[in-house]
Amino acid sequence: MVLVTGAGQGVGLRTAELLAEHHSGAVVVNDYHLERAKAAAARIESLGVRTLAVQADVGDFAQVQAMFRAAHEKFGRVDVLVNNAGNAGPIADTAAHMKQFWETTPQEWQLWLHTNLYGVMMCTHAAMPGMVERNYGRIVTVISDAGRLGEPHLAVYSAAKGGAASFMRAIAKAGARYGIAANCVSLGAMSTPALEARLSDPERRKKILSHYLVRRLGTADDAALAILYLASDAASWVTGQTLPVNGGYAFSM
Numbered sequence: 001m002v003l004v005t006g007a008g009q010g011v012g013l014r015t016a017e018l019l020a021e022h023h024s025g026a027v028v029v030n031d032y033h034l035e036r037a038k039a040a041a042a043r044i045e046s047l048g049v050r051t052l053a054v055q056a057d058v059g060d061f062a063q064v065q066a067m068f069r070a071a072h073e074k075f076g077r078v079d080v081l082v083n084n085a086g087n088a089g090p091i092a093d094t095a096a097h098m099k100q101f102w103e104t105t106p107q108e109w110q111l112w113l114h115t116n117l118y119g120v121m122m123c124t125h126a127a128m129p130g131m132v133e134r135n136y137g138r139i140v141t142v143i144s145d146a147g148r149l150g151e152p153h154l155a156v157y158s159a160a161k162g163g164a165a166s167f168m169r170a171i172a173k174a175g176a177r178y179g180i181a182a183n184c185v186s187l188g189a190m191s192t193p194a195l196e197a198r199l200s201d202p203e204r205r206k207k208i209l210s211h212y213l214v215r216r217l218g219t220a221d222d223a224a225l226a227i228l229y230l231a232s233d234a235a236s237w238v239t240g241q242t243l244p245v246n247g248g249y250a251f252s253m
Helices: 010-022 034-045 061-075 106-134 145-149 155-178 193-198 202-209 220-231
Strands: 002-004 027-031 051-055 080-083 137-144 180-187 242-245
Touching: 002 010, 002 061, 010 027, 010 034, 010 080, 010 220, 027 034, 027 061, 034 051, 051 061, 061 106, 080 106, 080 220, 106 137, 106 155, 106 180, 137 145, 137 155, 137 220, 145 155, 145 180, 145 242, 155 180, 180 220, 220 242
Parallel strands: 002 027, 002 080, 027 051, 080 137, 137 180, 180 242
Antiparallel strands: none
């Protein structure tokens, strides 16, 4: 069984669809918004795949535990976990988005840490006992190039995403003896309604895209296909890695 967090739209939804098409079993669709989760589940059910929609805040331990109990009762153990749920802060609010770290407060830090780091840890914590018992598991966590490179106006977001990547490397080492592979996909600027609105000015769009060797924003397919690979047995000898999917924004060795 596959569980994808933040699967109500965008990369998460496309990932859930691809895993439904290529992975036998069932798909659990999580989203913070129940109606979005239900709509995504309906799309996946149209593919002839058993699906469960679950609303949960992945940064809330009790809600995560309840989500995994519901998934287990309906379909059994989680074989593949995709930690996709995340946020980049109030990106629609330019003033808030452009604050320097020393101008922020610990209360503001929680916005980034709650989902991007704690959410990854809590879902992984809930998934691993069943994976250990079965001696099989695939965990793929979606991070950002901000976590690999650091972004000056997104210091805490960078820390959260970088922390999630380090956490996956630790899980890869701890889980290898139990047949568990843990990896990350690191994304550059993705085409989302919010970002497209911010780049409506042609000159601003041109400036942003000039940083990418492939002169376009990423798509949900770009990310989901990479996730599909890492979640499959084709990547059975790949663990503890971070795969950049970023149009050449930044390289990796």
